[in-house]
Structures are given as C-alpha cells and as structure tokens.
Amino acid sequence: MTKGYIHIYTGDGKGKTTAAIGLAIRAVGAGKKVCILQFMKSLAYSEQKILQSIPGITLITLGKPYFIAKEGMLTDEQRKTWGNHIRIYPAGHPPKDYREMTLKGIEQAIDAVSKNYDMVILDEYNMARWYDLATEEETEKILKARRPEVELIFTGRNAPKEILDAADLITEMKKIRHYYDKGVPVRTGIEN
Template sequence: MEMYVHVYTGNGKGKTTAAIGLAMRAFGAGLHVSFIQFVKGRYTSEMKSFEKLGIEFFQGGRPEFIIGKPAKEDIDAALNTLNYARERVSCGKYDLVILDEINIAVYLKLLTENDVIDLVNSRSERTEIVLTGRYATDRIIEMADLVTEMKEIKHYYTKGVQQRVGIEV
C-alpha cells in the first residue's frame, strides 16, 4: 500500500475532528496509530476515547493558551513533541501518525517549516502522516499528497456559544 501525506488546514472547524475520524477508521482496520498533539495541553474528550481503545495518544503542549509571544517553555514543549513525533514516524511500527496542530506550531514559531518537512521526510516507507492546523505554509501544502481546507461559512461561536464537551473539546 502506498503511503501519503495529508494536510487538513483552514479557518473552519473540523481539522482535528477529521483526523480523529481517520484514526478511528485506521484503528478499526487493524492499523497501528499514533495521535500526537502539538500546542494543546488541556483535557479533550478524544483522550478518553483513545485510552479506552488503546490508541497511542501524546499531548505535548502546555495547559496555558499561547497569547502573544510564546514562552521558552512553549518552545521546549514543541521541540520535545517534535522529537517524540520523529521517533514515531521513523520507527516503522506505525501505519498512521497524526501530527495535530503542527501547522499552528510553525505559525507560532515554536517550530520551523524545515522542522516539519524534515520530520515528514524522515518517515518510514510504511507510515502515512496527517498534519493538521490552520495556516499550513505553501511549502507544506506543496509537499503534501492530499490537502483539505476547512472553510468557515458560519459558526455558532459568533453568537457567544462556548466550547462544549464532546463537541469541541
């Protein structure tokens, strides 16, 4: 089976949700999956689902939201997550590795575009990769085999609806 690189980007809701759906499908087909979140460091409901199913899940961000210039701890956390991801994509054990919010890590300058491209190029020939997050760079889009842009048309948060457990988190 040929392995590809997916990018889910754009300002619309659903990038992580699509990646979670792909992880579920792959796991259900007997594939080995690793789901790695950059930047995020707070509880999300998928963590419990993955734990119950036995899908490997790693969350490398800090609990604080990054507002303004990232702290040194944010950069260190992103580099630690990058190293963790590098081992997962190159070891040959995983059929699918999802790098959730890695595009945001580049946008926030926690990682460089070259870090991501080098990571993708280090993958095992048997590993498919998904990169999610807003603001995917032109080079990352060019490198990918499949690119989906989530476009916001309408969203209830504009009416003041907060994140809801099980839907957004």
C-alpha cells in the same frame, strides 16, 4: 508494502481534528497502529479520554495549561477574556517552556514516522508552526524521516508552504457560519 500519503486538514472551519480522529479510528479498525501527537493541547479535551483507551492508538499531548498569542494578535477585550490563561510574546520568540515541549514533540514525531506506526497524526502542528514553536527545518526533518508506507496527517489552520508542497491530499475546512460568532461558548463533548 503499501504507499502512505501525506494529508492536510486546514482552514478556518470546524472539523480538522475530528476528521483526523475519524481516520485514526478507521485505521485501528483495519488493524493498523496509530500515533497521535497533539501539539498545543493539554489533557483537557473530551476525545482524549476515549483515545487513551483504544488499543492500537498511542496518544501524546504537547500543550501547556495556557494559550499563547503573538504581540498585536488580540484586542484588549480578547486579552481580558483570556486573563491569566494567556501569554503574549514577540513574533519569533515564543515562551521557552512551550518551545522546549514542542521540540520534544518533534523528536517524538520523527521517531513515530520512522519506526513501527502505520499512521501518524500531528494534530495542530500547522498552528505550532504558525506560532513559531516549530521551524521549517524541523518540519522538513519530520517529512524526510517518514517511511514511505506511513500515512502522515497534519491538522490546524495556516498550513505552512513546506507541508502544502509535500501533501498528497489537502482538505480546507471553510467556515461559512459558526455559532461562536453569536457568542456561543465552547461546549464539552462538541468543541472540547
């Protein structure tokens, strides 16, 4: 039995999900079974099309067709930009349907880390914690359920303390320059 490690890809720079998917591809190429749970993402991302077709990868998406934000997080201009595609909520009280979906994902994550996967990727889980969709206690349950040989990867900005403390590898993606800041919109196949 080979020991598995806990990885974190966090920070304000681009490439967290991309790095995790690259790791998944490498693992499947070595004959390993991978489960990817994408928190806060609906089936709207380009990588999902190919991931669903790769034997050895199980992809589970846990997102709604709208974005969420805590009260006071966005400017009026940002709120206008999002229009009907955003739900604003008071801190600590996320939309009930989103919270319920996340709870199902946490149950699936516990199942995945405790059963027959070699690698489990919890994509954007850090952000699910930051947006109050998951709790510290629920995160601890995932960590405790993990079989020692399972490679567990967390992605997303704002990695919480309990995950940072448990991690064996932490990579912080740091934005130095990004074309978003010049108004370049999301491009299919690159950012989405």
